[in-house]
Amino acid sequence: MAALLELKNVTKIYSRGLLTQVSTTALNNVSLRLDDAEPTVMTVAGESGSGKTTLAMLLLGFISPSSGNIYYKGQDIHALRGEERMMFRREVQAVFQDPFSVFNPFYTVDHLLTVPINRFKLAKSKSDARDKMVEALTAVGLRPGDVLGRFPHQLSGGQRQRINVARALMLRPKLLVADEPVSMVDASLRANILETLRGLQTNYGVSIIYITHDLTTAYHVSNSIVVLYRGCVMEAGDVETVIKSPQHPYTRLLIDSIPWPDINRRWGETEIKAKEMDLSDNTTGCRFYARCPYVMEKCKQDPPLFQLHRHQAASCFLYDQHPVIAPEKLSDLLPV
Amino acid sequence: MNDTVILQIKNLKVSYYTDAGRARALDGVNLTLSAGEKLGLVGESGSGKSTMALAMMRMIKPPGRIESGQVIVDGTDLIPIAEEEMLKARLSKIAYIPQGAMNSLNPVIRIGAQMIDAIKAHKDESTPDWISTEDMEKRCKEALTSVDLKSSVFRMYAHELSGGMKQRVCIAISILLRPKVIIADEPTSALDVVTQRQVMETIDRVQKQIGAAVILIGHDMGLMAQFVDKVAVMYAGRLMELSNVKDMFTDPKHPYAQALIRSLPNLENKGVFNGIPGMAPALLQLPGGCAFHPRCPKVMEICRTQRPEPTTLPGGRTLECHLYTTKA
Numbered sequence: 050m051a052a053l054l055e056l057k058n059v060t061k062i063y064s065r066g067l068l069t070q071v072s073t074t075a076l077n078n079v080s081l082r083l084d085d086a087e088p089t090v091m092t093v094a095g096e097s098g099s100g101k102t103t104l105a106m107l108l109l110g111f112i113s114p115s116s117g118n119i120y121y122k123g124q125d126i127h128a129l130r131g132e133e134r135m136m137f138r139r140e141v142q143a144v145f146q147d148p149f150s151v152f153n154p155f156y157t158v159d160h161l162l163t164v165p166i167n168r169f170k171l172a173k174s175k176s177d178a179r180d181k182m183v184e185a186l187t188a189v190g191l192r193p194g195d196v197l198g199r200f201p202h203q204l205s206g207g208q209r210q211r212i213n214v215a216r217a218l219m220l221r222p223k224l225l226v227a228d229e230p231v232s233m234v235d236a237s238l239r240a241n242i243l244e245t246l247r248g249l250q251t252n253y254g255v256s257i258i259y260i261t262h263d264l265t266t267a268y269h270v271s272n273s274i275v276v277l278y279r280g281c282v283m284e285a286g287d288v289e290t291v292i293k294s295p296q297h298p299y300t301r302l303l304i305d306s307i308p309w310p311d312i313n314r315r316w317g318e319t320e321i322k323a324k325e326m327d328l329s330d331n332t333t334g335c336r337f338y339a340r341c342p343y344v345m346e347k348c349k350q351d352p353p354l355f356q357l358h359r360h361q362a363a364s365c366f367l368y369d370q371h372p373v374i375a376p377e378k379l380s381d382l383l384p385v
Numbered sequence: 386m387n388d389t390v391i392l393q394i395k396n397l398k399v400s401y402y403t404d405a406g407r408a409r410a411l412d413g414v415n416l417t418l419s420a421g422e423k424l425g426l427v428g429e430s431g432s433g434k435s436t437m438a439l440a441m442m443r444m445i446k447p448p449g450r451i452e453s454g455q456v457i458v459d460g461t462d463l464i465p466i467a468e469e470e471m472l473k474a475r476l477s478k479i480a481y482i483p484q485g486a487m488n489s490l491n492p493v494i495r496i497g498a499q500m501i502d503a504i505k506a507h508k509d510e511s512t513p514d515w516i517s518t519e520d521m522e523k524r525c526k527e528a529l530t531s532v533d534l535k536s537s538v539f540r541m542y543a544h545e546l547s548g549g550m551k552q553r554v555c556i557a558i559s560i561l562l563r564p565k566v567i568i569a570d571e572p573t574s575a576l577d578v579v580t581q582r583q584v585m586e587t588i589d590r591v592q593k594q595i596g597a598a599v600i601l602i603g604h605d606m607g608l609m610a611q612f613v614d615k616v617a618v619m620y621a622g623r624l625m626e627l628s629n630v631k632d633m634f635t636d637p638k639h640p641y642a643q644a645l646i647r648s649l650p651n652l653e654n655k656g657v658f659n660g661i662p663g664m665a666p667a668l669l670q671l672p673g674g675c676a677f678h679p680r681c682p683k684v685m686e687i688c689r690t691q692r693p694e695p696t697t698l699p700g701g702r703t704l705e706c707h708l709y710t711t712k713a
Contacts, residue, residue, distance in 0.1 A: 096577035097548060205665070206430065235429045235604050240648045241660035262577040265607075265650045269658070289655075306582040308607035310649040312634050315611065 052120065053085040053256060054108065054141075054224055057377065059117035061103050061280075075103040077280040078117070082380035083224065083258075085122070088250050090257045091383065092267040092288065094303070095277035101260045104277070105228045108258065109143055139169050142217035146229035148209035152201035159197050162216055169220060185215040188252075189245045207238030214245055218253065225249065228260045243270050264307055268292045273360075273383035276300050279336040282354065282376070286361035287384050297363040299337045335365070343367060360384050391598045392418040392566050397454030399433075399440050399622075401668075402447075408668035410436040410449070412622040415695065415703075418598045420565070423589075425609035425630070426602045427645070428619035429665045434602045435484065437619070438568045442481045443471050459565045476507035480559035482569040487551035490543040496554055497539035500525040503558050528557040531594060532587045549580035553587055563595045570602045585612055606649050610634055618642045621666055621676035624695070628702035638698070639706050640681045675707065683708060 061076040077100075083089065095101050106112045107119060110126045119126050121137050129137050145151055152161060162182045165171070172178035183193045189211040201209060210230060217225055227246060231239040247270050249255045261267050267274060268288055275285040276299065284297040295301045334349040335341070341348065347366050354362045355371040360382055362374060374382070399411035410433045418424055428434050439445050441456050443463060456463045458478050463471060475481070483489065491499055501521050526536040532553040543551060552572060559567055569588060573581040589612065592599045601613055609616055609630065616633040618626045618641060626639040637643045644661045663680035666672055672679050678688040685707055693705045 096579055238429075238660065240650070240658040244658040244660065247658075264578070269650050269655060302579060306578040308578070308581070308585075308605065308611045310607040310610045310634065310646070310651065312610050312631055 051085045051123065052082045053122065054081075054083045055120040056081045056107070057118050057120070059107060059114045059119060061100070061107060061112070062115040074280050076100040076107070076114075076277075078376055079104070079277075079280075079282060080117075080377045080379055081275065083256050085223075088254045088256045089273065090247070090250050090259055090271040092259045092261060092271040092274040093277060094261055094264060094267055094274060096262055096303070098279065099277040100280040101262075101277055102228060103280075105143070105226050105258070105260050108224075108226050109141060110137070135169070139220050140223040142220055142222040142225050144210070144213045144217060144225065144227045144230045147233055148206050148213060149233070151213065152209065154201055156201075157197075158199055158201070158204075158212060161201075161212070162219065165216060165220055171219065181219055182215075185219040186212070188218055188248075189215045190241060191215065205238075206234050207242060210234055210242055211245060214242070214249070218249065218255075221253075222255055225255050225257045226260070227257055229262070230259075231266060232261070232263065239266065246270055264292060264304060275379075275383075276303070281336050282364055282379065283337065284361070284363040284365075285354075285379055286358070286382060290358065290361045296357055296361065296368065297337075297365050298341050298343055298367070300363075302340075354379060356382065389420045390417055391420045391422075391459055392416070393455070393457040394441070395455040395457070397437070397440055397456065398452040399436050399445055399449060400452055401449045403669070406669050409671070410622050410668060411440060414454075414622075414624055416617065416624070416627070418566070418600070420598055421593070421596050422615065423592070423599045423601065423613040425613035425616045426600055426619060427604055427606060427609060427616060429604065431665050431668065432619040433622040434619055435570055436622075438481060438483075438570050438600070438602055441479060441566075441568060442475060444481075473507060473509055476503060476559070476564060477509055477562040478564055479566045479568070480562075480564040482555050482559050482567065482572050484570045484574065486555040486572065487548055490551055490554065492543050494542075495539070496541055496543065496546075497522065497525055500528070500539070500558055500561060504561055507562060509562075524561065525557075528561050529554070531560070531591055532557045533583075547580075548576055549584055552576065552580075552584050556584070556587055556591065560591050560595060560597075564597055566598050566600065567592060568600045568602070571604075572601070573608070574603070574605075581608070588612075606645060618645065621668065621671055623676065623705060624703065625677070625706070626702070626704050628700070632700065632702060638702065638704055638709060640683050640708070641677050644680075644682075675705075 057080055059076060059079050062072050062074050064070055064072040093101050093104055107114055113127050126137060163178060166178045166181060172181055186193045186196060191208060191211050196204060196208060196212065231242050234242060243266055246257060250257055259267065259271055271288050274288045274291050276283045278299050284291060284300045291300065292304065295304050333351060335352050338344055338348050345366060352364045352366050353373045354364045354376060355368040356362045356374045357368055357371055362379065362382060394414055394416040397411055397414045401408040401410055414437060426434050440451055445451055451464060463474060504521050526539055529536055529538050534550060534553055573584050576584060613630055615629050617624050620641050626642045634646065637646050647659045648661055661680065666676055674690050675688045675693055678684045687707050693707045693710055695703050695705050696710050697703050698709065
């Protein structure tokens with residue numbers, strides 16, 4: 050099967066300082082693949098500083114990897130030129146975290162939606178453009194009459210976020226990179242936006258990379274999940290398995306810390322070790338070393354990925370009796 | 386937990402006077418809180434949660450105005466007192482951790498200096514033992530240790546700290562003068578789950594230490610279930626339902642509270658989304674009768690014309706809904 054998007058051993062290192070080169074590895078040897086044939090929703094989860102936004106920026110081609118390559122339909126996205134580059138720009142769309150700051154406050158919603166239509170020459174006439182807008186807005190559950198002609202400040206956060214999704218949808222994308230799309234939206238509206246996203250995948254065949262720290266919503270929208278911690282893949286697999294029976298100590302901590310809206314399910318008793326202040330590079334060893342309750346001597350070396358089941362792998366020496374899989378093969382065990 | 390009433394809010398009304406008309410952001414809210422109690426205030430954006438916090442601190446700015454009502458903290462009504470007295474009352478009687486507090490730290494002043502500034506600005510004249518700088522420094526370091534930070538943070542700058550640590554610095558500042566009431570406005574909305582849990586556990590611990598009442602404002606019902614004793618659901622400037630956390634989650638009474646609880650994702654029904662249909666009403670043009678009636682699944686004729694008055698059900702739950710006034 051052809052790959053829609055493929056990351057091959059991608060590493061991103063941010064360096065700062067002129068004389069004393071301090072570097073931070075934001076993403077360490079990550080390989081992922083999304084198939085062209087079957088649209089899927091993949092969650093990339095992790096706390097702040099785990100490299101999830103770096104991953105989004107890489108996928109969208111805003112920054113280039115320090116090593117490794119990113120391919121879109123078999124072509125390196127940084128080698129794309131002209132027509133092909135325009136196509137990539139059109140087919141890979143993004144929805145960002147903050148629905149309040151992404152709009153130009155002086156543009157009405159009509160104008161905001163006209164910009165991409167003109168840019169990519171989607172419509173033949175003005176009335177055709179209008180029809181396209183109405184169709185996209187209806188698809189995300191907005192009443193066009195409510196939003197067209199209005200300014201962004203007259204709309205609620207949930208409406209704005211859905212306009213973002215509608216804008217992306219108009220371009221008929223193949224891939225949507227959604228970076229924390231609901232974290233700044235009211236809890237009561239989250240469900241609506243997630244439903245819209247899920248609908249994009251089922252009705253329009255759009256693959257979605259859903260980047261979040263919220264594992265409950267991840268569980269509801271996605272098929273597979275990759276858990277990152279300080280740039281390294283900690284655990285990956287089928288969302289059902291990973292959320293219901295997490296194996297890596299870090300994933301367990303994450304799931305244990307979800308504030309469940311259930312008074313019978315309290316936060317775990319386990320004391321959490323404070324996050325290490327020093328985020329500079331320790332390039333060897335498990336990144337979770339300092340906080341792990343099961344830390345062992347051999348954790349000072351890099352743990353490989355161990356395949357636990359057909360659809361689950363964890364990068365932890367607790368599971369060293371299981372077969373090792375190469376990072377490039379990780380995508381093979383993610384279900385579609 | 387003891388039963389001394391520490392905070393009483395009586396018929397608090399706040400309006401914003403805009404060019405387009407008068408927006409009633411807070412419309413007659415009544416609330417009582419005992420020492421050591423934790424209350425969660427939930428509602429959509431624009432429901433008046435933050436206005437309520439600001440009104441309690443008397444920090445409503447024009448065009449907003451506190452129309453009427455009382456905020457009684459530890460026996461003193463804060464609304465009529467002079468501005469200088471109010472300045473002293475802030476932080477020593479009632480402390481406020483605003484939304485995104487961690488971004489309010491001054492980047493070019495050391496954390497310690499900011500803490501000492503806070504003490505100097507708000508301390509009571511009745512506390513002469515903190516006059517010397519050494520004593521103030523000692524007090525600040527104690528506060529930092531009680532929120533699980535090293536006392537070396539005292540000499541650091543904000544940029545040297547992570548988001549969770551900055552938020553804990555803000556909590557440390559809020560407890561410096563041992564207030565009776567702490568209001569935390571979405572203290573963790575910008576933090577990830579693990580840090581969020583740490584911050585909430587910190588608030589929990591320090592409030593137990595100093596026996597303060599806590600009001601946690603937010604829209605994350607999950608967090609409420611984990612943290613508070615009582616939940617108040619706000620909608621369009623009014624308290625729709627106030628009950629203890631157990632009743633709220635097992636048997637919500639108000640249709641809006643029911644919809645809120647139902648919209649929460651859980652692990653049992655994958656892929657089922659129960660959003661609340663419709664939009665929060667604009668405060669400038671509130672629907673007549675009950676403000677929730679256009680979105681309410683159980684709307685009755687009376688809801689369109691008459692606003693429900695608060696009723697108290699057995700077990701101390703307060704509700705504003707015709708479903709329960711007519712039955713009772």
